[in-house]
Amino acid sequence: MTYVVTEACIKCKYTDCVDVCPVDCFREGPNFLVIDPDECIDCTLCEPECPVGAIFRDDDLPEGQEEFQEINARLARVWPPIIQKKPAPSDADAWAEVKDKRGLLEE
Template sequence: MTHVVSDSCIRCRYTDCVDVCPVDCFKAGKDFLVIDPDECIDCAVCIPECPVNAIYAEEDLPDHLGHFVAINAKLAREWPLITKREQPHPEAEKWSTATNKLGTVTLQGS
């Protein structure tokens, strides 16, 4: 199993989770992060660090967010590795409580 970054991260892109990851499995796009399923060791230390509760163990991912397993796997092959905390998305606070944000971003490039 692996962990999955879900919809809540979109347009927030808090990177608190990156600082605690022991294996550097996070990849960064312009608007959100994903977890590389080939690198994640299922340690779960990232889950409590996310201020918007965007990270789930794959088996705990709600059904309506199941498509994020494939999104994380795909984008992890395309986006660059992130290994330290960065500033969140400029509009993170505004978007932190929004839902169904996937349609607000492009999934190509970083």
């Protein structure tokens, strides 16, 4: 079992989740975070920390978000670890409620 970062994180990239992760399983891309499924220990700490509700257990992914399990696994192999909280992008709040952001993911 692992946790998965979903579409809501795109262009928001709040990093509150990174601070609570005991195993440093988050990876950072240009406008999105992912969780490395090989590192995640299913501790549940990150899920409630996400201000946009973008993190789910892999077996509880909302309908339409299933592809993010593969996206997290694939990008975790190439993106660098992020081990401490950073400021969110200046326009993160404006993107927080936007839906259908999949096409904006910068890989």
